[in-house]
Amino acid sequence: MEYRNHAGNMVSALGFGCMRFPTNPDGSINEPETRRMLDRAWERGVTYYDTAYPYHNGESERVVGRWLAGKPRDKVYLATKLPVFLIEKPEDTMRLFNEQLEKLGVSYFDYYLLHALSAERWDKLLKNGVLETVKKLKAEGKIRKLGFSFHDEFSAFERIVTANDWDFCQLQLNYMDVHDEAGLRGCELAVSRGMSVVVMEPVKGGSLANPPKEILERFHALQPDWSAPSWALRWVSELPGVAVVLSGMSAMEQVEDNLNTFDSLRPLTAEEKDAVAEASRIYRTRTAVPCTGCRYCMPCPMGVDIPGIFRIRNNAAIYGTVDAAKAAYGRMEEKSRQTSCVRCRKCVSMCPQHIEIPEKLAEAHQYLTAE
Helix, strand or coil: CCEEEECCEEEECEEEECCCCCECCCCCECHHHHHHHHHHHHHCCCCEEECCCCHHHHCHHHHHHHHHCCCCHHHCEEEEEECHHHCCCCCHHHHHHHHHHHHHCCCCEEEEEEEEECHHHHHHHHHCCHHHHHHHHHHCCCEEEEEEEECCCHHHHHHHHCCCCCCEEEEECCCCCCCCCCHHHHHHHHHHCCCEEEEECCCHHHCCCCCCHHHHHHHHHHCCCCCHHHHHHHHHHCCCCEEEEEEECCCHHHHHHHHHHHHCCCCCCHHHHHHHHHHHHHHHCCCCCCCCCCCCCCCCCCCCCHHHHHHHHHHHHHHCCHHHHHHHHHHCCHHHCHHHCCCCCHHHHHCCCCCCHHHHHHHHHHHHHCC
16 A cells, blocks of 8 residues: 655555445445445555545444544544535534534544535635634644635635645546646645645546446556556546545445555556546547536526536536436526526627537537436
């Protein structure tokens, strides 16, 4: 197992993400199998375990806490996250923090994150004094390292990352998401400020685990023993400043594959890097709408989230994740969906790609709502 400096601690480069534990038919965590997987990772040198308040409907922290009780506390690096979406008043921060300490059965957190920050959530947290509270908890030793995870545009990331002397941040990065959300620019900015970076979704929620035949053939020609997820993990592990790569493992086969990857990490050769670049190019040829996410079309006067809809439609086309895309579209606020479009065509005049946006939105809506 490779170990790296993560904000002053030497931790395993592979982090066990505790969001996708194996489950029983009723949706509850299969705790015996989960413990077997956690034990296997521990035996093979994984020291970093990442959970959060809402994972598995609030049960992930409890399961991790019961497992952690049998391990030397000073050898395990535990990360969890404040559920910022539940904070409505200043006193909520301490209430939730203390609840997490109790669920995990610990007296401090090695790494504590403000969960899934965005511009809107950041403003809300500032209003409720959350930053001051967690900084006080850090000063008291109940939080050893303070950071945040992030899901928004780069401009929001830049604002948040420069507002405090953070120890680390957690970003969604993989060889397809280099320009999405904070992207590589965010990673570089964090490193320039002396922060270490934890990567989430290195296999894009499993979307890069089963690539098209032409990608898989090239991968196997170069390294027949590497799985497609291993290629994705190896690529992201080389990004400057990346201390930990999280993998949300849900089966023992995934645990073993990831352990083998991080036991044999080495710099990718030029030919191997070319293979990853070619994989990205092949995936992108499947794009349904040539939207670059530049957002010149925004804001829509009717509130339609044009780039958001096109991103969901493209994910379905590129990765074949149709059901997930339909679910994501269904979760969008009604006012931000295509049905609010009045075909004013203001967006068309602003689009540098000259996309016929109203027509493409209608096509996307039909595809994403088809039975």
